[in-house]
Amino acid sequence: MNITIIGTGTVAQSLAEKFIALSHNVVLGTRAPEEKKADQIPNPITGRSFQNWYRVNNNVKLAALKDSAQDADLIVNATQGVVSLELLLEVGRPAMAGKILIDIANPFDTSKGVMTICNTDSLGEQLQAAFPETKVVKSLNTMNAYIMTHPESIPDQHNVFLSGNDLESKREVKLLLKSMGWKDEQFIDLGDISTSRGTELLLPIGLRLYAAFGHSNFNFHIQTANQ
Numbered sequence: 699m700n701i702t703i704i705g706t707g708t709v710a711q712s713l714a715e716k717f718i719a720l721s722h723n724v725v726l727g728t729r730a731p732e733e734k735k736a737d738q739i740p741n742p743i744t745g746r747s748f749q750n751w752y753r754v755n756n757n758v759k760l761a762a763l764k765d766s767a768q769d770a771d772l773i774v775n776a777t778q779g780v781v782s783l784e785l786l787l788e789v790g791r792p793a794m795a796g797k798i799l800i801d802i803a804n805p806f807d808t809s810k811g812v813m814t815i816c817n818t819d820s821l822g823e824q825l826q827a828a829f830p831e832t833k834v835v836k837s838l839n840t841m842n843a844y845i846m847t848h849p850e851s852i853p854d855q856h857n858v859f860l861s862g863n864d865l866e867s868k869r870e871v872k873l874l875l876k877s878m879g880w881k882d883e884q885f886i887d888l889g890d891i892s893t894s895r896g897t898e899l900l901l902p903i904g905l906r907l908y909a910a911f912g913h914s915n916f917n918f919h920i921q922t923a924n925q
C-alpha cells in the first residue's frame with residue numbers, strides 16, 4: 699500500500715519505520731523537504747535528529763505537502779493538532795478525496811498547555827467537516843508513539859479506540875493496525891467521529907500520568923464490570 703504520513707516528528711517516524719517493515723511504500727509530507735533532510739536538531743523524545751533518522755530510513759520518501767498524497771492509498775495525520783487543518787489544506791482536498799485519513803493528532807497548544815478544541819467540538823470533527831470527501835478515522839492518539847507501533851511492549855491488556863463515520867474505513871484501519879500487532883480484543887469502536895471529543899480529552903490525563911510516572915510507557919485499559 700502507498701501510505702502518506704503528514705508530519706515528520708516522533709509519531710511520523712515511528713509509523714514510517716513500522717510501515718516500511720510491513721513492506722508498504724511511505725511518503726512523509728512536510729513543509730520544506732530539503733531543509734528537513736538537513737535538520738540536525740535532536741528530537742526531544744528520541745534524541746535523534748531528523749537527518750540522522752533519515753540516513754537510516756532513506757527508503758522513506760520526503761515530499762512537499764502539496765505533492766505528498768496524490769498517489770496515496772491511505773493518509774495519516776501526524777502533525778501538531780493546532781496546525782493540522784492548515785497543513786492538510788496545503789496537502790489539498792483533491793489529493794485526499796475518497797481516501798482514509800487516520801487522524802492521530804491532538805489539538806494541544808504546547809506553548810499555553812491547553813486543549814484548543816474541546817467539549818463541544820474536536821479536531822477529528824473539524825477535519826471531517828473540512829474534508830467531506832475524505833473518511834476520517836481517529837485512532838492511536840491516546841498512547842505514545844512507540845506503543846502505537848509496538849503494542850506488545852505492554853504485556854497486559856490495553857486498548858486502542860476508533861472514531862469515524864464510515865464503518866468500512868474503520869474496518870480497514872483495524873486491519874492495518876492488526877498487521878502492526880494490535881489484537882481484536884484491544885479495539886474499542888466508540889462510534890462516529892464526534893466521539894473524538896472523548897479520546898482527544900484523554901491527553902490532559904495522559905500528561906498528568908506522564909508527570910506522575912516520569913515516563914510515557916503506559917496505555918489506557920478499559921475494564922468492564924461483570925453484569
Ligand SMILES: NC(=O)c1ccc[n+]([C@@H]2O[C@H](COP(=O)([O-])OP(=O)(O)OC[C@H]3O[C@@H](n4cnc5c(N)ncnc54)[C@H](OP(=O)(O)O)[C@@H]3O)[C@@H](O)[C@H]2O)c1
Pocket residue numbers: 704705706707708709710727728729730734775776777778779781785802803804805806838839840841842843844
Ligand atoms: N508524540 C507522541 O508520542 C504522540 C502520542 C499521541 C498523539 N500524538 C499527537 O500526534 C501528533 C504528532 O506528534 P509528534 O510528537 O510527532 O509531533 P511534532 O513532532 O511536534 O510535530 C509534528 C509535525 O507538525 C508540524 N509542525 C509542528 N509545529 C508546527 C508549526 N508551528 N507550524 C506548522 N507545522 C508545525 C511539523 O511538520 P514539518 O514536517 O513540516 O516540520 C512536524 O513534523 C500531535 O498532534 C500529537 O498531539 C503524539
